[in-house]
Amino acid sequence: MARRRDRARGAYRSYRSQAANRSGVNTLRGEWRKLPGPVRTFTPIVILLTIAILYPFYLSSLPTGNVPLIYSFPSVRSMVTILVFTTMAVGLNVVVGYCGLLDLGYVAFYAIGAYTAGWLASGQFQQVNFHFGSVGISRDARGIHISIWLVLIIAALLTAYGGVLIGLPTLRLRGDYLAIVTLGFGEIIPQFVRNADSLHGFDLTHGTFGISPIDSPGFGNRLHTAVGLPSAYSQEFTADRLFFWTALALLLVTIFCCIRLRDSRLGRAWIAIREDETAAGAMGIPLMRTKTWAYAIGAFFGGAAGAFIASFNAGAFPSQFSFNISVFLLCMVILGGMGSIWGVVVAGVILSWLNVEGLANIGTWLNNNIFPQSHQIEVAKYQFGIYGIIIVLMMMFRPQGLIPEARRKREIEEGTRGALDEPLYEMRGANEPGAGERGSGGPIPRG
Amino acid sequence: MSEQPTTTATPPAPPAGPDLLVAAEVRKEFGGLVAVNDLTFTIPGRAIVSLIGPNGAGKTTFFNTLTGLYKVTDGEITFDGEDVTNKPPHAITERGVGRTFQNIRLFNQMTALENVLVGMHARLSGGILGSVFGLPRVRREEREARERARELLTYAGLGRVDDELAESLSYGDQRRLEVARALATEPKLLLLDEPTAGMNPQETVTFMEFVSKLREERPVSILLIEHDMKVVMGISDRVTVLDYGEKIAEGTPQEIQKDERVIEAYLGKGATQ
Numbered sequence: 001m002a003r004r005r006d007r008a009r010g011a012y013r014s015y016r017s018q019a020a021n022r023s024g025v026n027t028l029r030g031e032w033r034k035l036p037g038p039v040r041t042f043t044p045i046v047i048l049l050t051i052a053i054l055y056p057f058y059l060s061s062l063p064t065g066n067v068p069l070i071y072s073f074p075s076v077r078s079m080v081t082i083l084v085f086t087t088m089a090v091g092l093n094v095v096v097g098y099c100g101l102l103d104l105g106y107v108a109f110y111a112i113g114a115y116t117a118g119w120l121a122s123g124q125f126q127q128v129n130f131h132f133g134s135v136g137i138s139r140d141a142r143g144i145h146i147s148i149w150l151v152l153i154i155a156a157l158l159t160a161y162g163g164v165l166i167g168l169p170t171l172r173l174r175g176d177y178l179a180i181v182t183l184g185f186g187e188i189i190p191q192f193v194r195n196a197d198s199l200h201g202f203d204l205t206h207g208t209f210g211i212s213p214i215d216s217p218g219f220g221n222r223l224h225t226a227v228g229l230p231s232a233y234s235q236e237f238t239a240d241r242l243f244f245w246t247a248l249a250l251l252l253v254t255i256f257c258c259i260r261l262r263d264s265r266l267g268r269a270w271i272a273i274r275e276d277e278t279a280a281g282a283m284g285i286p287l288m289r290t291k292t293w294a295y296a297i298g299a300f301f302g303g304a305a306g307a308f309i310a311s312f313n314a315g316a317f318p319s320q321f322s323f324n325i326s327v328f329l330l331c332m333v334i335l336g337g338m339g340s341i342w343g344v345v346v347a348g349v350i351l352s353w354l355n356v357e358g359l360a361n362i363g364t365w366l367n368n369n370i371f372p373q374s375h376q377i378e379v380a381k382y383q384f385g386i387y388g389i390i391i392v393l394m395m396m397f398r399p400q401g402l403i404p405e406a407r408r409k410r411e412i413e414e415g416t417r418g419a420l421d422e423p424l425y426e427m428r429g430a431n432e433p434g435a436g437e438r439g440s441g442g443p444i445p446r447g
Numbered sequence: 448m449s450e451q452p453t454t455t456a457t458p459p460a461p462p463a464g465p466d467l468l469v470a471a472e473v474r475k476e477f478g479g480l481v482a483v484n485d486l487t488f489t490i491p492g493r494a495i496v497s498l499i500g501p502n503g504a505g506k507t508t509f510f511n512t513l514t515g516l517y518k519v520t521d522g523e524i525t526f527d528g529e530d531v532t533n534k535p536p537h538a539i540t541e542r543g544v545g546r547t548f549q550n551i552r553l554f555n556q557m558t559a560l561e562n563v564l565v566g567m568h569a570r571l572s573g574g575i576l577g578s579v580f581g582l583p584r585v586r587r588e589e590r591e592a593r594e595r596a597r598e599l600l601t602y603a604g605l606g607r608v609d610d611e612l613a614e615s616l617s618y619g620d621q622r623r624l625e626v627a628r629a630l631a632t633e634p635k636l637l638l639l640d641e642p643t644a645g646m647n648p649q650e651t652v653t654f655m656e657f658v659s660k661l662r663e664e665r666p667v668s669i670l671l672i673e674h675d676m677k678v679v680m681g682i683s684d685r686v687t688v689l690d691y692g693e694k695i696a697e698g699t700p701q702e703i704q705k706d707e708r709v710i711e712a713y714l715g716k717g718a719t720q
Binding site: 256257264272279280284286287405 | 514516535548566629
């Protein structure tokens with residue numbers, strides 16, 4: 001992947017160096033391009049990562065209270081939620097962005113993950129007393145208490161299995177029909193959870209009250225005394241920070257897996273199905289199995305994120321799993337650019353931030369600085385109208401998303417391999433709007 | 448029989464032995480319409496066989512039953528000694544049937560190289576965990592697959608388009624890419640559905656030369672669908688003519704050209720008199 005990109009940049013550079021006059025910025029840019037490939041690939045990642053990891057430390061020194069437009073920077077606690085929702089969006093991107101399966105019920109996977117954490121790491125099942133690597137709770141506490149780290153994996157696997165069960169009967173459908181059936185499943189799961197407090201007298205989900213408290217993650221006393229790792233997050237003064245870093249790690253692992261999968265044999269098969277299902281089948285791709293895998297992988301990350309946020313909130317409640325969440329996650333995927341991981345991450349962070357505290361903060365700032373005292377507006381009340389407008393505007397002016405998938409961008413930036421194919425650039429230039437044939441009908445829309 | 452001067456090269460005699468593909472009394476109905484009417488059809492190993500007929504004769508429908516895209520109403524299809532009737536498309540492709548489509552169906556947002564790599568899907572084994580953890584075995588397999596895909600592109604006459612998106616290729620190149628992608632499935636039988644549709648005469652000649660080269664250099668049988676008789680006459684070992692879902696003639700190109708029913712089907716009654 002990186003090598004291919006380097007080759008393209010090489011070609012791009014030779015093209016640029018002819019045209020561009022050598023101003024200071026261009027010299028700097030030229031120097032940058034001379035650096036070896038891995039350095040250029042990893043430098044931005046390392047810088048961004050450092051900024052992200054250190055966020056809890058410099059947040060207190062950032063201005064607060066009247067930052068233009070955003071009013072104040074998100075708290076560490078909000079950042080945890082933002083990161084977890086972004087993780088889910090990246091998971092959903094596998095289903096919708098890669099495989100082209102419109103899934104309107106992703107919230108079901110969130111719910112399954114959260115309730116798995118509820119079952120395996122709380123006092124929900126008073127009938128038993130099972131502890132395995134649990135931290136921060138008394139040995140005598142009844143219920144199933146398994147280490148949250150293990151629960152994350154179990155929840156992810158169980159949700160992936162749930163994805164397969166939901167997928168097998170539904171994935172034979174195409175397009176709109178699939179969307180409607182997934183919508184149904186997205187509604188069924190929370191309804192089930194709400195009503196499963198007395199299955200022949202057995203309390204599975206504790207109904208509308210939800211399961212609470214759910215254990216918190218941690219590394220236990222032994223690691224605490226040996227290496228200084230927190231024994232249980234909930235007992236730490238800086239719990240939010242710990243959750244933040246864990247959520248960041250969860251997101252990074254998800255991104256890593258999704259990138260690796262995208263560039264694999266399976267990822268190619270997903271994209272081929274998205275592009276042309278019939279042709280994909282004729283090329284030897286087992287459609288059902290491949291689509292079910294997309295569902296399972298998407299569910300896997302949704303389940304892990306759900307279990308994590310249940311542990312963070314110390315509870316799982318049916319009211320959390322509304323249809324809005326499915327749509328909201330889908331918006332992140334569309335806004336970011338279907339199939340583009342980095343786009344989805346950016347859109348996920350922005351939209352979740354707006355949802356968690358951004359809109360309210362922007363409203364406060366507008367009321368303090370723009371709107372007169374007599375005409376104060378509570379911006380957060382118009383939340384869904386605002387999201388709607390954002391989506392409509394995006395579809396009108398940037399339908400490919402904030403950061404389009406690399407393959408779509410490549411169309412514009414890149415020629416063929418090797419720097420020798422200069423004429424191709426001229427041809428491409430002629431195809432670009434405004435570069436040639438001006439007035440002869442305008443650019444032909446692609447796709 | 449005497450060799451006609453129009454035939455360019457003498458095709459190598461198909462080896463004796465069991466036929467690669469046997470379709471026995473295949474029938475396909477759409478509601479009340481009989482698109483393929485109890486058609487019996489065989490393809491010998493390493494031969495070029497053509498299926499021709501006027502538009503709407505049921506050629507593509509028959510083709511789609513062979514590749515599993517349509518389920519047959521009745522009849523049996525045996526490929527390489529194995530019953531493949533009503534098997535899903537991917538299972539038939541796995542057994543060694545590669546195809547192209549009448550209307551080009553490439554993966555437009557994928558590069559030419561990726562298109563070919565998708566064709567290799569059934570021949571690769573990289574799984575989820577192997578890909579995520581980047582196991583050496585999977586990495587090596589990917590590397591070799593890319594190498595092979597590049598060779599295939601070059602072989603199909605697409606030298607420098609590896610990283611071009613399929614949709615940005617020229618029409619002729621897209622046709623070639625479809626063949627390269629079909630070859631990537633490592634077929635024993637290659638089905639080409641009107642491969643020269645939309646090509647100009649020169650491109651058609653070049654393409655048909657490529658097809659005969661394919662047969663000579665690779666262990667593959669080819670089934671060509673055409674509605675233009677001229678195209679297939681030069682290179683086919685055998686031609687079958689369909690009309691209204693029924694086989695109306697079968698034989699060498701020379702025999703077909705003289706067959707009265709064929710002329711009738713193409714030119715209408717009275718043309719033979």
